[in-house]
Amino acid sequence: MICASCHSTEAVTGETRCARCAPVTPFVPAGPPLRSPVGLGQATVVMLGLVGAGDAVAIWADLAKPSLLADSVLDIAQGALLIATAVVYLCWLWRVRANAEVFDASSQSMGRGWVIGGWFVPIVNFWFPRRIVLEAWDASAPQGRPAGHALVNWWWASWVASLLADRLLRRQYDTGLAGAWALVVTDALDLVAAALAAVVVLKLTRMQHEKALQGPLLPTTALG
Template sequence: MLGLVGAGDAMAIWADLASPSHRVGTVLNIAQGVLLLATAVVYLCWLWRVRVNAEVFDASSQSKARWLTIGGWFIPFVNFWFPRRIVLDAWDASAPQGRPSGHGPVDLWWTAWVAGLVADRLLRVESGAETRAVVDGIGLVGAVLAALVVLRLTRMQSEKAAQGPSLPTTALG
């Protein structure tokens, strides 16, 4: 009897996998994963270059080792603090002279990023479409804010590079 019930359950699962709506969902999930992976690789390459540039602008402002620019994203618990700190260090080093470098955009992005991670873990148990929409919405906000940080930090570094090297201040005697 249990064998028949098990076979019936297996057939129901197989039939569900064969449904057109499930296939579309599977294809979309795979596409989302591929895009996320490609974006992560491009972002990490960009962040590495930004970090190297920041060292040229002000090496003393970099509080974390260079390898943590990428490695910090993959170390459990460390990945909740170090990537933000690395971006803030690059942000501060890249601020054009004479202009304050408020951290608002970085803080907003990081808050959305962490909120998306936490929401994904907590709401994963709830697999309804509405729950996924909330998690995806938080992720979308984080992605838009990340793009804004990328654009602004890239612009800041371009402006800083165009200024040329800063002259050391020496006491005239």
Template sequence: MTEDPQAQLNAVPTAWLRSPIGLGWAAVAGLGVVIATDLFAVWADVVMRDVTGDLASGVAVGDRADRADRLYSVAGTVQTAALLTTAVLFVCWFHRVRVNAEVFRPDGHSKTRSWAIWGWIVPIVNLWFPRRITLDSWDASSPWGAPRPHGLVNTWWMFWVISLLSGRAASRAYTKADSAEEIQDAAGQMLFADVVDIVAAALAIAVVLRLTRMQNEKVRQGPAPVFA
């Protein structure tokens, strides 16, 4: 049986323009909180490394070990809360700009709009699908006839992937650590992951602001010019 082309067309959800500015500022605010909690976690990492270093050297630490452990636990809790809240805000903004980009350029997307959400959740593909969607939306949102370079997006994504993988490795190392030396090493790995995450969050803010501004400016430009 041959499918009706019109039925296929009607099955495609309609894309319409909606302002990404409000969601963009909400995502930026959330990312700012993520940076603040990461800075707190960096302090907790340094304290934990100092205490476990003294323990490994046979230096008496008294109550410092308990305080360091509580500080480390609190840092992990606030980081997780900030990350989950910001993830919701960021994905809402991300989906909004992806739908807007489809209005600007309906045929310029290699992934369907549903992947703007699922691409962050599904394991393995979350290492490259969101980047591809961002680049497609970036190109579609660039000024007519003047594509913007991808350097900012690629740099952000590189730091995001490094932060994601190094954070997972550090968490596994800390969970498995038994001795003071192993805990100190795991805290050092987490320190690296937290610092990289600060850079990734700062670059994410730049991406959100730039892409939101690009879409706003493109709407103000009006339809694409038609050349004779």
């Protein structure tokens, strides 16, 4: 059969036009592109470092007992810093969770809305965030080299411990020497949790970056 367009070349089998005249079907990606977590990861680590520094200052204040005004200013500054850090951290976590779906959607058992909601819904906020991070962690691990969970588990244990200390110790010992040491323990646990969270962010960000550079699983945006 002769091509219906140029009338000079044999048409492709099953088509009315030849290979030269047939329209080229544009490539459509099979799914959403990867987006680099590097910038958000770096910003999150910086914010967590500031939180840790704030905890260190708070430990000093717990023991030194500065003026009431200085103590109040420190509490306000810590609160504002925690809120800002939470916003940046959740943006980073949303990014790595979306990338994890690109790497291995079947391993992500929870809806993406839980990336944020899991931190605020009572009861489930004691394990949902850890599960989301672990699933993204596993999906981002290099092929043939599964990543262990010890680092994530230590981070989450320290975070839960700091929450419990804040809710229990601060209420039980709010004055005197016992109250001062309760504050020291709470702030120290929060400092450890912030430090371990920063390491988790660095590790997971690096794993995703390296896995994206291993090969074109899907079209990716520029990483770095």
